[in-house]
Amino acid sequence: MWRVVQQIIIILLLIIFLASLPMMIMVDPDSQSIKLDVQQLPEVYGQFFTNLMEGSLGTYQLGYQERSIALDISDNFFTSLSIMLMGVNSAILISIVFGIFISRFKITRVFGAILNILATIPDFIIILLSMILAVNFYKITGIRIISMRPEAGALNLWFPIILTGFAPTVYLFKLIAVKYYQTGGEDYIRTAVAKGMKLNYINFQHVFKNIEPFIAAELIKVISLGIGNLFIIEYILNVPGITKFIFQSAEIQPIAVGLICMLIISLLVFLSVKLVFFLFKRGFIYE
Template sequence: MRILQQTIFIFLLIIFLAAMPSIIVINPNELNIFFDFSHLGKLYGQFITELASGSLGTYQLGDQVRLISEDIKGNFMISLFILLIGVLAAVIIGLLFGVFLSRFIITRFFNMLLNILATIPDFILIVFSLVLAIKIYEVTGVRIISLRPDAGALNLWYPIVLTGIAPTLYMFKLLAVQYYQTSGEDYIRTAVSKGMRVNYINFQHVYKNIEPFIIAELTKVVSLAIGNLFIIEYLLNVPGITKFIFQNNEFQPISIGLFSMLLISLIVYFSIRLLLYIFKRGFIYE
């Protein structure tokens, strides 16, 4: 019952957000903004009718009216790939430097770098990274980004890096704190006093106690990546799912885009959960 209530609430919230551009009206005579809810019933009715008929509806692309179902697959896969690799990299880097490599000197320099980056807002960090990429091209002639939507890998790897920055910062700080707290527990001191190797202790004792914190914070990690993805796909002209959200104010493509983004976040979340489960079953002794 609770899951059903959450599903209904999320559905209603998404279609309401998708309808916002349609219900916000600007009065040119009085120069004010007001809300016109008279079209909501019609919009919702058309949306449900389209889905019931097995169609996702249409959207306007320049002078063309195109079917969403014909164009959305490629955009969906691009956004899914960027988000999945970005979040996966954040988890792996967080585990490596926050737990398994935390005793090495290089981790201290990595920690200092992340502390500096953590003080900069995400949007400023993304814009600064774009400016840096342009400067590198001007000085060296090496193109590391492209604003063309058909640039292939050149239009993907940099968005992946930028998408993973905020989740990596958050995951590393979280795991670093949890690692030092766990390392002070009596059972860890007992394991050290028995002469157990550090890697064995990290795998068999520390990780098992840190894993619940990773799973609990995974939703926030994914949400941070999604927030950056909206900005990055728009600024870098990435042909992702946000194309349907930003390119016009039509209710149908915006709602489909938002639902697709929700589906992408769920796929990424459960994919990371599955990988963590496989890692635990393969390397951790129960």
């Protein structure tokens, strides 16, 4: 328990340090060199924890208005959390279904070929191209599928969810496809086939049970890919998410709070995937 507390404290201090870096990096006009002024760190840490002890998260500047972070953060937090939860969990579900349970069908080969082509394109370019296609689709059909207005509701969610889940889907599907090919050559799989067991039974009871640890081991990488895309998507599509506190403010307090919220979102997504795996194994896998 004490080790967990220590890790939380260290992570919190590191986040505040990262948030204060823009303020501490200075250019010496005489030597034209970059200097790091760490003398402000005690004041920065003191101000942050003072606000917390006072029951406040501080304020941030929005245009010409100074607003309370605590009053605005809940809606933004749940918007980002919803996008990450649905994006990452959908990516894992699609990768498992195509990579294991319907891998023998032709549609999986087509799906894999499309992902391999898209994997050669940087995520940032794919996001921009998808926006251009969405705008052209609106011009041709008159049907709006994306919106740049923060109050657009569902239009601000489903498109970011797809884009957020794209990179995790590409990464995880390729991993599962390789592991499925390797597992299919194992002796216990050949023995199960020789005994006349049905393919779906083998996939559920043998293949998935042996691939699931590899998925769990790569889960942090999968979530980090989703978080990386979320930063780009919320900024470009003007989604009212938690990254607003990071991008739209030069102050330390909102940046630190935004980064901490991102860490909490990552943890909640991680726990949600673990819960889904637990329920899936309890319902379909014989231990």
